[in-house]
Amino acid sequence: MQSSLSFTTSDITHISELALIPVTEEEKTRLADGFNTVIKVLDSLNQIDVSGIEPTHHVTGLENITREDIVDEARMFTQKEALQNAPVSYDGFFLVSRVLDK
């Protein structure tokens, strides 16, 4: 059997950037240790032959569920309600950090 991946703190840095999760140097070491434990459990699946087996992404068997495209006004938010939990808003808008031209 193949040996499992080994995570370094630089792997953790890369994943934290992909996930947009800020982590401290101390957390990186702890996360790498944790990942190295967990990955061995995940790799137990290598013992199972799944050739020709379809993956199951959901279990209901439902397909193409649609509903009428009708606005339910009883469920509409006012602008005030939509913004009531925004940490920062301005003039009726959500205020977000610049993500382009960075």
Added chain:
Amino acid sequence: MTDFFWLVGCLINNMKLNELTLIEAVKKLQAKDISHAELYQEIQKEIAKKNPELNMYLTINPEAEHEAEKLLNTPLAGVPIAVKDNYLTKDMKTTASSHVLKNFIPPFDSTVIAKLKHAGGVIMGKTNMDAWAHGSSTETSDFGRTKNPRNPDYLPGGSSGGSAAAVASDTCIGSIGSETAGSIRQPASWCGVVGLKPTYGRVSRAGIVPMASSTDSPGPIGKTVEDCAVMLNFMAGKDPYDATTSILNVPDFTQFVGKSLKGMRIGVCYIDHPKIIGTAAALSIEQAGKTFEQLGATVEQVMLSESLADGRILNPNYAIAVYTIVQRSEVSSNLAGYNGIRYDLGRGEFGAEAKRRIMLGTFTLSKGYADKYYVKAQQVRTLYIQNFNQLFQTYDVLIAPTSSMGYALPLGASKDNPMFGELEDMLLEPSTIAGLPGISIPCFRDETTNLYLGMNIIAKQWDEQKMIQIAHAFELATTWNQWVHRSA
């Protein structure tokens, strides 16, 4: 005259109104044997007495009694229900036990809460949980852990630990939790109460803080099987706001209570697993098998060695990996929405467990690893489903211990173990990834510690009625739920 004799009975039993079952509370309110004021005063008194130590409720609804008074002529007659804090509740704080949402006031009700209100239930308060439902202990809550009311040196389990503890401590009449793999049944087992996880798609997920969208299942936690059947009745059904809810008709689940088990076929699973064999949990399930035989059912053991043949797996060991991969992947996607713009604080506010899960899921979905982990896990998931399909050709239900670790573990047990929940819920993961329903009921009590063991009864998809029938028959035939004060 009946209420006179009932009141005399209460005095003799020294019974308090907060100890009523849901069915009895509704009956007595509607018959005007008791008033809302009397019921809510007892509940509030009990919360004031127990909550400072046990930390079950994060938020108490100050209007509960007032709201209840208008609901006498509804099916639930205004009984107080404890609601897990991941259900969005209009104008009532909803945190999912995370700092990220510590100021979040939802502008709408989740579907289940709208249905609860429509049926005449009242939110008594919002209960503590593992943050984002990530855990099986409530120790990952950002607002302090909950303790087990049966013995406060022990954990209540989780993630719906606050809900199960609220039921066990008689600080509510019934409760609502949610489960991804064990989060209803495992705390119900550890707290010695009844927890029902419906078939995936039976109950709407709309308006619940999401964890793993392909397995999240809202469900009731109650004092008795029948109370859970009543709560499932109002929770279940097609919802236009959750496309995964089933169009199948919802039966009246209370109609299956009290039916004979004659001819019922029961398979006993997992008690020959190396981690379970010979434990108190295994023995309690063997004993339960004998009880079912006395009740007229046929009981057979399903051996683990029958697995890994003909495209089928029974052994739960691999389900730990499947569940971990699927769950972490879906978590990383679901929690991507919590970016500090629309309704929460920034991503730096996530606790250690959420960070770990989001990042592992980001890895298992990332380029170069998605096929090796995510897709492979979904293929192995198919093997478990094929096995259950075959087993349910022979058996009506399967029974097994709820918790792989048996009794509740002491406070602090989950600390620094990145796989605590997955190992703890190992026996619940195979049926969870298959979307099957299950109910956990008390099946043994240790007299020294006052801690309980739970039995998990699994049925095939959309067959909750059968597991309710079997669970109720077991409850009547045994003494394990005698902690419930019955006035009859």
